[in-house]
Amino acid sequence: MDDLYTSLNDHLPPELAKEAIRILYGAPCQKLELCEEVLNLSQSENFDLKAFRIHAAEEQTRSRRVVRIGAIQNSIVLPTTEPVAKQREALHQRIGTLIHAAYLCGCNVVGLQEAWHMPFAFCTREKQPWCEFAEHAFDGPSAKFLCQLAQKYNMVIVSSILERDDEVHGEVIWNTAVVISNTGKVIGKSRKNHIPRVGDFNESTYYMESTIGHPVFETQFGKIAVNICYGRHHPQNWMMYGINGAEIVFNPSATVGGLSEPLWSIEARNAAIANSYFTVAINRVGTEYFPNEFTSGDGKPAHKNFGNFYGSSYVTGPDGTRTPGLSRTKDGLLVTEIDLNMCRQVKDKWGFRMTQRLDMYAKSLNEAIQSDYQGQTIKE
Numbered sequence: 001m002d003d004l005y006t007s008l009n010d011h012l013p014p015e016l017a018k019e020a021i022r023i024l025y026g027a028p029c030q031k032l033e034l035c036e037e038v039l040n041l042s043q044s045e046n047f048d049l050k051a052f053r054i055h056a057a058e059e060q061t062r063s064r065r066v067v068r069i070g071a072i073q074n075s076i077v078l079p080t081t082e083p084v085a086k087q088r089e090a091l092h093q094r095i096g097t098l099i100h101a102a103y104l105c106g107c108n109v110v111g112l113q114e115a116w117h118m119p120f121a122f123c124t125r126e127k128q129p130w131c132e133f134a135e136h137a138f139d140g141p142s143a144k145f146l147c148q149l150a151q152k153y154n155m156v157i158v159s160s161i162l163e164r165d166d167e168v169h170g171e172v173i174w175n176t177a178v179v180i181s182n183t184g185k186v187i188g189k190s191r192k193n194h195i196p197r198v199g200d201f202n203e204s205t206y207y208m209e210s211t212i213g214h215p216v217f218e219t220q221f222g223k224i225a226v227n228i229c230y231g232r233h234h235p236q237n238w239m240m241y242g243i244n245g246a247e248i249v250f251n252p253s254a255t256v257g258g259l260s261e262p263l264w265s266i267e268a269r270n271a272a273i274a275n276s277y278f279t280v281a282i283n284r285v286g287t288e289y290f291p292n293e294f295t296s297g298d299g300k301p302a303h304k305n306f307g308n309f310y311g312s313s314y315v316t317g318p319d320g321t322r323t324p325g326l327s328r329t330k331d332g333l334l335v336t337e338i339d340l341n342m343c344r345q346v347k348d349k350w351g352f353r354m355t356q357r358l359d360m361y362a363k364s365l366n367e368a369i370q371s372d373y374q375g376q377t378i379k380e
């Protein structure tokens with residue numbers, strides 16, 4: 001099955017499909033018309049292309065703040081046995097094509113998947129050659145490449161990379177998202193707050209948890225934050241970006257079907273609802289093979305790949321409306337037109353911020369982290 005939405009549409013009687021989609025996806029997203037040039041490009045370059053508008057109400061006292069978001073998912077281009085520079089160069093080329101497509105679709109903000117410039121080699125626990133993909137956040141080859149595209153296309157780009165912190169912190173490696181302004185300059189970086197220790201996700205061998213909190217980047221196209229992959233399982237992580245004023249939170253990810261597919265459509269969507277902002281969940285696609293076998297202490301026979309990254313990138317609005325997902329198997333570009341005014345409209349309607357009781361939880365959490373804490377469990 002390539003994607004659930006299309007399967008429902010293709011296989012259920014029309015009335016039933018409409019109702020099933022309303023229940024599963026929320027208010028229907030309107031399809032956007034795209035130009036012939038980008039439709040042809042998606043054919044010749046073999047990527048999934050979907051485009052929607054999430055509807056927000058018109059207001060009397062504020063003009064609309066319309067933004068087009070592009071979410072890009074991709075598979076690796078060359079085998080993982082090719083030289084590091086060649087693999088990275090091939091990914092740059094592919095991403096260049098997909099960003100050009102996003103430009104043709106009028107995107108103002110584009111987000112890429114987790115560690116887009118390399119294979120997701122953290123299953124292997126090998127340091128060589130994978131650590132060589134790590135690069136400087138502000139002037140590494142991928143930052144330079146994207147800064148130039150951001151300026152050329154007048155778009156903000158959210159670039160999730162393996163960072164080598166060689167100025168301040170003794171060349172250590174981090175899992176980092178760099179936010180690049182539409183002026184072509186890096187605005188700043190955010191880092192992965194929660195590092196997985198599950199299945200083959202042996203990422204803790206390579207980098208530590210972020211120490212830079214929950215930054216929100218004020219751009220010309222809205223206040224943007226980045227919750228990197230496994231951070232999506234932590235509601236408090238999502239919450240902090242909301243507290244700091246985010247209007248769009250990207251979730252660049254790399255996750256596989258056997259592990260997380262049933263969770264995928266829930267977590268970023270729930271975060272959008274709970275925090276009255278838009279979320280953009282982006283996952284890799286394809287299967288990446290590594291030269292040497294590895295195991296992860298879970299009883300599985302030694303193997304050479306992670307399993308299948310299932311794509312399915314999607315966008316959710318603060319009212320819970322979500323777009324259909326991109327393909328589960330193909331590279332893709334998902335374009336979503338949103339109106340940032342919707343964040344406040346939903347806060348006013350549902351009052352989740354107003355009723356959030358942060359003071360109560362701050363007090364309770366502060367008690368819960370004390371070594372003599374007695375849980376509030378009442379026994380029969």
Ligand SMILES: NC(=O)NCCC(=O)O
Pocket residue numbers: 114195196201228229230231253254255256259260
């Ligand atoms: N990249 C990453 O953090 N993956 C962990 C697996 C998951 O969160 O689904």
